[in-house]
């Protein structure tokens with residue numbers, strides 16, 4: 197049965213995040229030939245609507261208000277609920293990002309519906325769509341079928357292939373007025389750390405360092421390799437605790453969960469808490485001088501050796517390509 201699906205487009209630093217396009221692809225699947233309407237919330241963001249259409253949205257609904265310039269749970273939920281009340285969707289898709297993780301339960305409770313979060317795959321089953329999601333820190337997967345109410349999911353970045361961008365796609369862009377009031381949080385200023393290069397949670401290639409990197413300077417060869425591969429640098433908590441790098445780079449159970457195409461773990465032992473954040477990467481390469489290191493149990497390719505020899509060699513070879 198054709199469904200009406202609402203997909204939240206998420207902006208960072210004024211640009212749409214890739215996960216927005218992945219959410220459209222998920223929405224298309226669930227819509228079963230119905231309509232996918234993208235929702236953009238913010239201040240002066242209408243210019244982003246075309247990109248959502250080029251990636252497959254049939255229509256874009258824009259909610260603009262100067263109080264929505266920065267994300268607040270109150271403001272965004274009021275805006276999104278205004279759209280829901282007007283549209284009465286059959287399904288909703290958000291990205292499983294910090295914003296999506298924060299906002300989706302709030303919206304689900306307001307709509308009095310369930311939520312399947314952190315979806316990594318969608319298949320058609322006999323009783324409806326089957327949503328796959330990791331459980332027990334990625335050690336197992338469960339499959340969920342929604343039998344009643346609104347189909348509400350969040351999709352893990354880098355798992356659902358976005359549709360091919362097609363600038364000839366067209367669609368209506370409309371604005372909805374939402375009454376944004378009584379906000380309990382007002383963001384006055386956002387101070388961001390200067391971040392280098394590619395966003396870790398959406399990177400296709402990650403070169404991660406652990407305590408084996410031994411110092412902040414030890415991360416330099418990893419940064420070079422990441423740059424050559426157009427990727428991002430990540431780290432284990434061991435490396436962050438030792439002050440070799442910032443906690444914003446931490447991957448794992450208490451850090452970021454990543455699913456790049458290629459994950460190169462350098463001097464990381466492979467503690468279960470680290471694996472929870474990266475074991476679903478498509479290809480894992482481990483470099484460790486200890487042949488018994490647990491990281492080799494999840495690695496597709498392993499280099500037993502000194503990372504300070506192996507990493508520059510890899511950089512040199514990749515530079516030639």
Ligand code: FAD
Pocket residue numbers: 405406407408409431432433434435446447448449450451452462463464465466467468469470473483484485486489501502503504
């Ligand atoms: P180590 O375990 O010390 O491993 C270093 C590795 O480097 C060793 O295997 C060694 O053989 C190798 N090595 C050394 N020198 C070289 C060299 N020159 N060349 C090649 N290899 C070399 N950890 C996370 O990563 N992320 C989390 O989110 C996280 N959350 C946690 C939550 C809780 C509640 C707890 C209790 C722990 C958590 N941890 C987390 C910590 C985790 O248990 C490990 O302590 C941590 O992952 C170890 O980091 P490491 O692999 O860098 O260091």
